Amino acid sequence: MILLDLALAVLGAVFVMAIVRMIRGPGPADRVVAADLSFFVFVGAVALIGLRVGSPWVFDVVLAGTLTAFIATVWLARLMGGGERRS
DSSP states (O other), X not given: OHHHHHHHHHHHHHHHHHHHHHHHOSSHXXXXXXXXXXXXXXXXXXXXXXXXXXXXXXHHHHHHHHHHHHHHHHHHHHHHTTSOOOO
């Protein structure tokens, strides 16, 4: 359990750094990457809390959140690229 608490503390620190980068980022691309990182850190924290509590339904939420984050990442990358499809 101490290892899970340590991992949650590290994820909390990374989340704070990502939020700071999202606020102070020099450009829009940095802000998008920080937002993406903060969402994945949040999903990781939910997974660790699910391990700590021992409830199996949390992992379904983690799976749905990960798929949503992947789609959001692709959408934001396309938005940053001007919305054009390159072939």
